[in-house]
Amino acid sequence: MNSPHTPPKVAVLGATGCVGREVCAAFARTGHEILAIARNHRPHVEGHTFIPLDVAAAEPAELAEVLTSERVGVVVNATGGWVLTQEAMEYAHVRLVDRVLAATARMAERPRVVQVGTIHEYGFVPEGVPIDERIAPNPTTPYAVTKHAGSEAVLAATRAGDVDGVVLRAVNVCGPHTTEASFLGAVMARLAVATEEEGIELTVADARRDYLDVRDLAEAVVKAAHAPAVGQVVNVGRGEAVSMRELVALLVAASGFPAHAVRERSAAVESKGGGWTRADISLAERLLGWRPRIDLARAMRDMWATRAVASHTPTVTRTRSTPAVP
Numbered sequence: 001m002n003s004p005h006t007p008p009k010v011a012v013l014g015a016t017g018c019v020g021r022e023v024c025a026a027f028a029r030t031g032h033e034i035l036a037i038a039r040n041h042r043p044h045v046e047g048h049t050f051i052p053l054d055v056a057a058a059e060p061a062e063l064a065e066v067l068t069s070e071r072v073g074v075v076v077n078a079t080g081g082w083v084l085t086q087e088a089m090e091y092a093h094v095r096l097v098d099r100v101l102a103a104t105a106r107m108a109e110r111p112r113v114v115q116v117g118t119i120h121e122y123g124f125v126p127e128g129v130p131i132d133e134r135i136a137p138n139p140t141t142p143y144a145v146t147k148h149a150g151s152e153a154v155l156a157a158t159r160a161g162d163v164d165g166v167v168l169r170a171v172n173v174c175g176p177h178t179t180e181a182s183f184l185g186a187v188m189a190r191l192a193v194a195t196e197e198e199g200i201e202l203t204v205a206d207a208r209r210d211y212l213d214v215r216d217l218a219e220a221v222v223k224a225a226h227a228p229a230v231g232q233v234v235n236v237g238r239g240e241a242v243s244m245r246e247l248v249a250l251l252v253a254a255s256g257f258p259a260h261a262v263r264e265r266s267a268a269v270e271s272k273g274g275g276w277t278r279a280d281i282s283l284a285e286r287l288l289g290w291r292p293r294i295d296l297a298r299a300m301r302d303m304w305a306t307r308a309v310a311s312h313t314p315t316v317t318r319t320r321s322t323p324a325v326p
Helices: 018-029 060-069 088-102 143-160 182-193 213-228 242-254 282-289 296-311
Strands: 008-011 035-037 049-052 072-077 114-117 164-170 173-174 198-205 212-215 233-237 262-266
Touching: 008 018, 018 035, 018 213, 035 072, 049 114, 060 072, 060 088, 072 088, 072 213, 088 114, 088 143, 114 143, 143 164, 164 213, 173 213, 173 296, 182 198, 182 242, 182 296, 198 242, 212 213, 212 296, 213 282, 233 282, 242 262, 242 296
Parallel strands: 008 035, 008 072, 035 049, 072 114, 114 164, 164 233, 173 212, 198 262
Antiparallel strands: none
């Protein structure tokens, strides 16, 4: 598929999302060609081969032909995330993975498949307990249940010999281009329009969670694409449980909004994964040779900076792409 001296071409599914765009950038820095796949084109995929495709709706034979003709050796599933209904979650987290695996099973040479899962697949964990890979998954929310189903499908296909699969169970992400559908993204959007005179009231849960800069997650994906980790589940995070109030304070400081004009109101935890997450990342260090590098203060500064750039960047008309699959 690729010569021994040429890095394998990487297909990134969900290439235009927060995670996908950083995964594309991380692989490109290490000399890989990128096949960016997403439903809609975005300016930042310029420079990569791009195919506009709804993978969950694609026929496996068509997708297999795309991956084979592009000589893809690694497939990264960075799709999914902030969808709301049960039906949308099944479509994005289960059906899409099933289509990908049905396609890769048709390929003459099996690719490495890196599934970006979630730490919430373990379910609710008592406060103070570090989450390592020996904990039996017990997903309880629709989000966690459907993400877990996708991860298990990748592991089952690996056992069957159809792919060389690796599952990364990632904590919540922050950093550049964080979506406004997330908690921190929503806070950022409100800070962007708030005034010091009126101030801003934020509802913050009494929770402690592990947050990771999306660029560190992307580096873990690159490591997982090459490490001797076939069939493994690896937790990826900072290994720290940070209070949501501290995270909000870091974001407020990054925005330059006066701290005295922020009013906080406590609330019960309502999330996809409960009030406590702290990943045990020792396996990631041993197996992948990976550790996080970016501190949360920098992540918040860069998150704010990319929001400011995005708000002043005009839409760019697509000029280069590969035709859509029929």
